[in-house]
Amino acid sequence: MHRSLHGGRHELGQNFLTHTPTIKHLTTLVAATEGSIIEIGAGGGALTRSLATLNRPLTAIELDEHRAKALSASLPGITVVRADALATRYDQPVVVGNIPFHLTTPLLRRLLTTGSWNDGIVLTQWEVARKRAGVGGGTLLTAQSWPWFEFSLSGRVAATSFTPRPSVDGGILVMRRRAQPLVPQHERKAYADFTHAMFTGRGQGLTGIVQRYLRCSAAASRNVVGLAGVSRSALPRDLSAPQWASLWREVKRES
Structure with missing residues (x-):
């Protein structure tokens, strides 16, 4: 594949999820939600193809123009948007994605402060997922978001589940907007x-x-x-x- 205008895999911070059971687990979590879906950082489309089997409106966000073009050609039934995830507004009911580890904090901040999504299911670093879910003590970002969102962990994902392999394990963070906020x-x-x-x-x-x-x-x-x-x-x-x-x-x- 040609080099992206935004740089190669290292510049984009991509560690592609290749572990089939984890892909199935993420898809099962999404299946329990309702409404259209937006995927952050579709990459090569391994998760995208699984999500497409749910037969719900699906938009895949991908920064790499070559991967976006290839994904659009291979999955004509979905909407592929070449865009920066940090500049995207998340107004579909469901957000899912394998978040580039180096973008975890800014992406979570954007998700938790903008958009109108209801359910968020993201794969990120294990320690970040633990902290955001309040396991072992809450963090400032969690405390600032808790009145409007609920957080939970849905599993640890070994570093061997990604290609290339990152230096740390991943964790699945599940976020849900509260129907009744605790603070106005x-x-x-x-x-x-x-x-x-x-x-x-x-x-x-x-x-x-x-x-x-x-x-x-x-x-x-x-x-x-x-x-x-x-x-x-x-x-x-x-x-x-x-x-x-x-x-x-x-x-x-x-x-």
Whole structure:
């Protein structure tokens, strides 16, 4: 295949998924959703061909113009769009893809802050998938998104499942937009600023961080944290989605 205008495989950060059971598992996860599908980074089309068997409207996004052309020719029943995944708006109900590992964070940020999709099923680095799902403690990005999305893990994918083989294993992250957000949409920016302050703030545990944030007494801070249903010894990484929403409500009330 000719070299892409955007560079070769290394420049595009592509590690193609070749493990048939994983492809089938991803397809099964998508089959449990409803509506049209958009695939991020179709590459050689291994996952695309499997998704096409679901007989649902399918759009494949691929940056490499040669691969996009070949995929369009081999699968005339789907829509192939040559585009940058970071510049694509994801408004179809279902998003799926084997995300280039080096683009994981910016792509997840785009998915979680733009578009109107309902279900997202992405294959990315194992540690990133674990962290985004809140396994072993939440992260800032997860906390900022939790009021509007649910996250779960659906399996670890060995590095040997890709060609060429990456240096780390992959993980399947399942994301679903909440039918009823835990925080109103119009408060999203203020809430994001709040969670950022909690993760970066100084203080003895969460109560100390809240105290500095509110510029209140230690007793008032303990009261806020207690009313939110959070342990006084908790750290920001320890909170669940409902606890973040509850803490936000109590902090707003105290502000």
